[in-house]
Amino acid sequence: MDAYHVAVVGVGAVGQEMVRVLRQRRFPLRELRLLARTGREIEIDGERYSVQVAAPEAFEGIQIALFAGTEGEKGAAVTLAEEAIRRGAVVIDNGSDFRLDPRVPLVVPEVNGDTLADHRGIIANPNCSTAQLVHVLKPIHDLARLRRVIVSTYQSISGAGGGAVTELEAQVRALVAGAPLPPFQNIPAQLAMNVLPSCWRFLENGFQDEEWKMVAETRKILGEPDLAVTPTTVRVPVIRGHGESIYLETERKVTVDEARAALAAFPGIRIIDDTSPTERDPHRRTAPTPLDAAHRDETFVGRIREDPHAPNGLCLWCVADNLRKGAALNAVQIAEELIRRGLLGSTA
Ligand SMILES: NC(=O)c1ccc[n+]([C@@H]2O[C@H](COP(=O)([O-])OP(=O)(O)OC[C@H]3O[C@@H](n4cnc5c(N)ncnc54)[C@H](OP(=O)(O)O)[C@@H]3O)[C@@H](O)[C@H]2O)c1
Numbered sequence: 001m002d003a004y005h006v007a008v009v010g011v012g013a014v015g016q017e018m019v020r021v022l023r024q025r026r027f028p029l030r031e032l033r034l035l036a037r038t039g040r041e042i043e044i045d046g047e048r049y050s051v052q053v054a055a056p057e058a059f060e061g062i063q064i065a066l067f068a069g070t071e072g073e074k075g076a077a078v079t080l081a082e083e084a085i086r087r088g089a090v091v092i093d094n095g096s097d098f099r100l101d102p103r104v105p106l107v108v109p110e111v112n113g114d115t116l117a118d119h120r121g122i123i124a125n126p127n128c129s130t131a132q133l134v135h136v137l138k139p140i141h142d143l144a145r146l147r148r149v150i151v152s153t154y155q156s157i158s159g160a161g162g163g164a165v166t167e168l169e170a171q172v173r174a175l176v177a178g179a180p181l182p183p184f185q186n187i188p189a190q191l192a193m194n195v196l197p198s199c200w201r202f203l204e205n206g207f208q209d210e211e212w213k214m215v216a217e218t219r220k221i222l223g224e225p226d227l228a229v230t231p232t233t234v235r236v237p238v239i240r241g242h243g244e245s246i247y248l249e250t251e252r253k254v255t256v257d258e259a260r261a262a263l264a265a266f267p268g269i270r271i272i273d274d275t276s277p278t279e280r281d282p283h284r285r286t287a288p289t290p291l292d293a294a295h296r297d298e299t300f301v302g303r304i305r306e307d308p309h310a311p312n313g314l315c316l317w318c319v320a321d322n323l324r325k326g327a328a329l330n331a332v333q334i335a336e337e338l339i340r341r342g343l344l345g346s347t348a
Pocket of ligand 1 (some may be wrong): 010069107163
């Protein structure tokens with residue numbers, strides 16, 4: 001089997017998870033090069049790695065560059081992706097800079113892996129909330145064509161990066177100790193013992209940019225430019241794993257059994273929806289929680305039920321690990337899919 005020279009750019013929450021995923025999936029590595037703003041030694045799961053400064057020359061000889069740096073004009077992908085591609089690498093970017101560029105495939109391999117064939121050197125990984133949403137929507141869409149989707153998210157703090165996780169932990173410790181909260185840096189307000197429905201940038205239409213990413217990216221990935229998607233994104237005091245309450249309407253009625261069968265047969269989806277009451281607690285039902293999804297690869301689905309008020313309406317709940325399916329795992333799966341389809345090195 002061929003083995004590849006791989007770079008991971010950024011060694012924060014997502015970059016470190018990428019290293020873990022590459023190792024756990026036994027990705028065929030000839031070399032793993034870690035790059036970040038500052039060079040240093042780091043430890044991931046007890047193993048030491050040296051991190052080099054991310055400069056254009058650092059991509060010499062790299063075939064796959066997994067980007068997990070910051071976004072925007074001065075971010076890693078905008079400043080360095082072209083340099084990596086020029087040196088022969090295929091770039092898989094976790095940030096939002098290229099996701100809506102019509103020349104860049106935006107990919108969840110189980111959903112639209114076929115669009116990788118058109119890549120010109122850069123492939124975008126969707127926003128974490130979008131990745132698990134389209135993963136769940138696709139089998140239902142294939143079954144009965146979606147007409148509309150209303151989704152509310154329960155997003156964990158690791159979605160905001162490693163610094164935000166440390167800050168939430170400090171908030172919790174301060175509250176428990178009865179001490180003043182630490183200054184707000186990565187989190188705009190008190191999240192410990194609270195939920196924040198307005199912690200992203202607001203757009204003129206009243207939606208937050210996180211919500212609009214879900215609209216535009218879902219449409220692009222499903223190839224449905226007019227699909228009605230209405231999200232509300234909320235940050236919750238969870239470390240890892242995003243939950244989503246999804247309401248959807250389809251062109252024809254989909255029964256719970258049909259939905260369950262289609263979801264269960266779809267790669268990467270696992271249903272936890274035990275509706276058989278136990279003798280001890282006849283009212284208890286089992287549904288997946290962020291703790292069930294943390295450090296796991298599957299997108300978990302539960303609470304599948306028909307809407308009693310709309311003939312073609314279906315409600316469900318899903319959870320996935322935002323650092324894995326929402327970021328690192330999906331990026332590595334894209335790299336695996338490129339290899340499987342013989343698409344490495346096919347840059348225009
Ligand atoms: N967290 C999630 O669930 C999630 C999900 C999907 C997508 N994403 C996206 O993935 C990216 C990384 O997120 P994160 O949560 O891992 O962030 P993070 O924990 O804040 O880590 C950012 C890392 O990027 C490095 N970096 C920043 N600017 C750079 C530059 N110009 N050149 C090279 N390296 C640079 C930093 O280097 P230093 O360590 O040297 O400072 C740091 O290691 C972001 O674009 C984010 O939007 C995150």
